[in-house]
Amino acid sequence: MLTWYDRHRRTLPWRAKPGETAIPYRVWLSEIMLQQTTVTAVKPYFEKFLTLFPDVFALAHAPAEAVMSAWAGLGYYSRARNLHACAKAVVEIHGGVFPADQDALRALPGIGDYTSAAIASIAFNRVATVVDGNVERVMSRLYAVEDPLPGSKPQIKSLTAALVPDDRPGDFAQAMMDLGATLCSPKSPSCILCPFSGSCMGQARGDAETFPRKTPKKEGQLRRGAAFVLLRDDGAILVRTRPEKGLLGAMTEVPGTDWSADFKPKDALAHAPVDVDWVKLRGQVRHVFTHFPLELTIYAARCSKRKNAPKGARFVSLDALDQEALPSVMKKAIAFALENFPQ
Template identity: 55%
Template sequence: MRDTSPDPALSATLLEWYDRHARDLPWRVAPAARRAGVMPDPYRVWLSEVMLQQTTVAAVRDYFHRFTRRWPRVEALAAAEDADVMGEWAGLGYYARARNLLKCARAVTADHGGVFPDDHDRLLALPGIGPYTAAAISAIAFDRPEVVMDGNVERVMARLFDIHTPLPDAKPALKARAAQLTPRTRPGDYAQAVMDLGATICSPKSPACGICPWRDPCQARSAGTAPELPKKQPKKTKPTRRGIAYIAERADGALLLERRPDSGLLGGMLGWPGTPWAETPTEDAPPFAADWQELEAEVRHTFTHFHLILRVRAARLPDGPVPPRLHLIERTAFRPSDLPTVMRKAYDLWRGGAA
């Protein structure tokens, strides 16, 4: 890596590129509109940034449209029922984000009169907002010269300056380089420009160096090392856990579900009663005595830190009181889309076997 200081013209070059090639995103104010004085809605910026954590733009679009149609302002989201928000979030993953989304909306409404703070430190004090999200909101919504570092920006910086230190150890050096390039003029557009560059041109595999606005100054392109950057530490092998899900249907079609505890994996989400998920063999523990029949196929799902193999057992739910801590949901009120992905996989497997 050559020890050279960034050329201030780099930021201007990237902004010129962004003015022509900015992605059309539902939460974004286009460069032309921004120059005309249209400012982004901090609520929409915050909502999009929370949704985009560990998730792709393609996966988020429909969720963002549904949320903003149903809850167009932060006050409306703050007043929403927890179960409704968790249901709309189902399938997007990382469900702690949805719980923090509600906490943050309620804090902004109760403590800030429904107005998001306009600086990094006060944003950082809100529930569920970490350093990256605070920087992104500060820059994009309020045009503050904050350094916004996501995976796209890390990749661009690693290649632009040919930094070979593996992630996560390289993060301080990459952020320092990004800080040197962050302009005081149009910092919000610049933050989005770097992310767009990483998402559309400086992609993880086969970067399109020939059409990159930073092609000439890119040190990794000159050295022929761009495709191998950024370097990462070897991934640890994920363990495999196993469990059993129990699906019970009453004669009239009502289904027996549980609301998972607020803390922990899939916290606050609807799901099927089941055993703990463990690496050791799981003992059968149905929610009530019945003639439980096991489906031939299994559910396989991968979480961030482990793989899951879930056996599915089904039974007829008799009339009478519902077992403690469980909920009977009438078929007309049941929406499979309210289930997290792994629970919906179990439902689909059961429905396929029952068809």
């Protein structure tokens, strides 16, 4: 069955003409959103972005807060900052027209090897080697690549490069990704229907589903911290903006401690943003980032509507929270506090 992205790519008017902006813009936007994110999660965001920012000019000229807020919940927030920076660069350097050349694409913010190859190939039909996770699976089975990922990436890329045709390389790239997304599935590949059937080493060995080999992952060390949810009588909540650089940079958060493996719960209240009667809620909020799991202890308190926000923080009405760039972990922390708020 075709995924939304497969259908979306196939419904694009075929290939960008010189100077055309709509197709490269859509291909670029969807490729950035799909990095480490599922099609199901991306779909509503892709549609929202096309409504809010219908072309690269609209995105480039949008305020940073509007872009971060539209991205909130999709994760890996450095992508949103790079997306905005890239839109500005395309407008300022290239007059709003995405370059077709892979090197020129790679020079833009947030565009690496894979994305530059995908845009060059899919949007402009240039010869480029497009290797995503699906293609890695197909190629590692086709050639029974015994070296584990990620170390085998260069080998898989060069095996793929040798197959890319001069004629319709964009179709080849999409066909390989489609094959990986549909027939060559992780657990039970449908070899009988596959165009590589009969020439695939994994199929011949009878253990195709054991590829690609993978180096076992080391789980990140658990970090802990505390977050403070202060609710004012008028239904506003205290928030602040995280520093520009680093994890969840420039996103909105409720005040809290740093997150660390050696977090000491007894020191948490020293980080409270204001001096009120904080209540430590029972239970914890858990969240898993790419590199580490997190456990947050939540402190909650109420205050009078006359209370002013301390320096660097602000009160935001609960009704207006969905316009803030709140990452998932903060949504969880606030929801947990509101459900368990002391009466």
